Amino acid sequence: MNRLPIYLLALGVFFTATSELVVSGILQVIADDLKVSIALAGQLITVYSLSFAIGTPILISLTARMGRRKVLAGSLVAFILGCLISFASAHIAVLLISRIILGVSSGVYLVSALGTAAKIVPPEKLGSAIGTIILGFSSAMILGVPFGIAITNWLSWQAIFLILSLLSVGTTFMIYRLLPDMEGDAAVPFRQQFKVLGSMVIVSGLIFTFFRESGNSVLFTYLTPFIQSIYHVEFSGISIIMLVFGLFGAFGSRLGGYGVDRWGAARMVTMSVVIHVAVLALLPLFSNSLIIGLVLLTVMVVSMFMSGPAIQTYFIQQAPQSSGLVLSINTSIVHLGLAAGAGAGGVLISTTSTILYNPWIASFIVTLGLAAVLVSFWSGNQRLIKLRRQTEKL
Numbered sequence: 001m002n003r004l005p006i007y008l009l010a011l012g013v014f015f016t017a018t019s020e021l022v023v024s025g026i027l028q029v030i031a032d033d034l035k036v037s038i039a040l041a042g043q044l045i046t047v048y049s050l051s052f053a054i055g056t057p058i059l060i061s062l063t064a065r066m067g068r069r070k071v072l073a074g075s076l077v078a079f080i081l082g083c084l085i086s087f088a089s090a091h092i093a094v095l096l097i098s099r100i101i102l103g104v105s106s107g108v109y110l111v112s113a114l115g116t117a118a119k120i121v122p123p124e125k126l127g128s129a130i131g132t133i134i135l136g137f138s139s140a141m142i143l144g145v146p147f148g149i150a151i152t153n154w155l156s157w158q159a160i161f162l163i164l165s166l167l168s169v170g171t172t173f174m175i176y177r178l179l180p181d182m183e184g185d186a187a188v189p190f191r192q193q194f195k196v197l198g199s200m201v202i203v204s205g206l207i208f209t210f211f212r213e214s215g216n217s218v219l220f221t222y223l224t225p226f227i228q229s230i231y232h233v234e235f236s237g238i239s240i241i242m243l244v245f246g247l248f249g250a251f252g253s254r255l256g257g258y259g260v261d262r263w264g265a266a267r268m269v270t271m272s273v274v275i276h277v278a279v280l281a282l283l284p285l286f287s288n289s290l291i292i293g294l295v296l297l298t299v300m301v302v303s304m305f306m307s308g309p310a311i312q313t314y315f316i317q318q319a320p321q322s323s324g325l326v327l328s329i330n331t332s333i334v335h336l337g338l339a340a341g342a343g344a345g346g347v348l349i350s351t352t353s354t355i356l357y358n359p360w361i362a363s364f365i366v367t368l369g370l371a372a373v374l375v376s377f378w379s380g381n382q383r384l385i386k387l388r389r390q391t392e393k394l
Contacts, residue, residue, distance in 0.1 A: 005120055005179050006132050008171065009113040012072070013136030015168050016079055016106035018144030019086075020048060022160060023099075026152045033157065034092050041092070044099050049339060051103030053332035059108050060328035068116045069179050075112060076172040078105035083165035087158045098161075110137075111328045118316045120180065124261055126316065127268075131257020131309035138253050138305055142246035201318050202326060204376035209311065209330050210337045211369030212273070216304060217341025218348070218362040219280065226355045227297075231290045241294065245301045252305030259306065260313050266377045268310035273370045276303040280363035284356050311373075318380060341365070 023030070023044050031041035063071045082101035089095040117129040148160045219226065227233050227241060259268040279300040286292040315326045341362075349355050 003132075005175075006117055006129050008175050008178065009072070009117060010132050010136035010139075012076060012109055012168070012171050012175065013113055013133055014139050014144060015164050015171065016102075016109050017137045017140035018148060019079070019083065019102050019161070019164055020052075020106060021140050021145050022148030023048070026149060026157050026160075029152055029157050030095075034090075034095070036092050044095060046339075047096050048099045048103040049335040051100045052107040053335040055100075055104035056107030056111060057325065057328040057332055059104060060111050061325055063108070063112075064325070067181060068112060068119065069176060069181055071112045072109060072116065072179070073172050073176045075105045075109040076168055076175070079109065080165045080168050080172070081105075083161040083168070086161035087165065089158070107328065107331055111331060114312055114327055115316070116179070127260025127262075127265065127309055127313050128254075128257040130260070130312045130316075131253050131255075134257075134305070134308045134312070135250055135253045138246065138249045142243065142250060146243070199318075200379040201376050202315070204372045204379065205311070205315060205318070206326075206330060206333055208269075208369045208373035208376065209333045210340075211365050211372060212307070212311075213334050213337030214341035214344065215280070215362040215364075215366035215369065217338045218345040218365060219283075219358045220341075222345055222349065222355055222358060223297075226358065227293075229355055230287050231293050233290070245298065248298050249301050249305040252302035253308060255302070256306035256309040260310050265310045265314035265317065266380075269307050269314065269373055270370075270377075272303045272307035272310065273366065273373065276300060276307070277363050277366050277370060279303065280359045280366065283359035287356060 030044070031037065034041070063074075078101060082098050082105055085098035085101065086095060089098060113133050114130060117133050118126055121129040148157075151157075151160050151163065224242075233241065256268055256272065259271075279296050283293065283296055283300075286296065312327065312330075315330060318326075344361070344365075345358050348358055348361055
């Protein structure tokens with residue numbers, strides 16, 4: 001199997017994810033340069049997430065029958081345009097417009113890349129392919145954000161987006177030249193596609209995504225202050241810790257993809273979420289031990305990234321004719337869950353005046369997600385049993 005197209009797709013995810021994640025690392029610089037408050041600058045992240053969440057499902061539905069190569073190249077062209085507008089932005093309003101373009105184009109590209117990977121590889125290699133695509137996102141955490149901060153210090157924050165646009169031009173060209181010319185999804189009417197959202201298998205799976213991401217965000221949004229206040233780590237050491245977490249996250253993505261191919265998506269999701277819940281529950285009990293705490297957090301990061309390829313693969317397998325629609329809605333719910341969890345975590349900290357108990361709330365929320373995904377697995381098994389009985393009667 002030629003893996004070059006998969007790596008090209010992952011490279012595009014790396015660039016689009018970097019454009020999303022880097023802003024949080026340079027937010028103060030942007031606010032100072034544009035002479036706006038940090039609160040207003042923070043809306044750059046909010047606008048991006050809302051555009052990603054709302055625009056992606058709409059455009060994925062409208063482009064469902066187009067050739068995958070055209071959709072991927074078109075979304076990257078729009079991404080390049082958004083980067084160039086960001087580069088030229090001298091006012092917060094213009095930068096906000098660019099974030100809308102970047103959010104929608106990045107969402108369409110990500111979902112299309114996942115769906116395309118499913119068409120390229122044989123079924124027994126689907127998990128590894130999805131894991132590689134998601135590796136592009138985790139690599140943006142490891143390399144993209146530090147790279148962006150370094151470019152900001154060396155040149156300017158605008159230069160980041162110029163560099164991303166130039167690199168994306170080459171990636172777009174290679175994808176269009178080297179990717180097989182694949183048709184879009186089958187010509188299934190929109191009404192028929194949306195019927196899949198009434199399936200208990202899909203609905204409970206999407207509920208799992210919401211609770212999983214909400215639980216993650218309750219702690220992960222405040223991970224830096226958690227490490228600083230609970231384990232008394234100096235700020236200078238945070239970047240090293242985050243780099244290590246990023247490396248283990250990349251390892252978790254590859255491990256999750258390999259595990260899906262070997263043991264199946266359902267088993268990998270269940271195992272990773274059980275580990276995740278257990279680690280979150282244990283964290284406050286070892287607040288006095290830096291070593292144990294960091295080990296537990298590392299295991300948590302690995303389990304988080306392990307479940308990513310598994311749940312994406314699961315949705316593709318359960319709704320092959322509507323995978324683009326389901327994956328796009330799933331990515332939207334990811335962003336909604338992150339926002340909900342960040343808000344809940346902030347309220348908890350304000351109420352208790354400590355961040356120590358955030359892992360327990362996170363563990364409870366992720367447990368709700370585990371219950372939802374187990375319902376999805378049970379419903380899927382029941383559907384298979386029903387289909388087998390109908391086949392036997394025929």
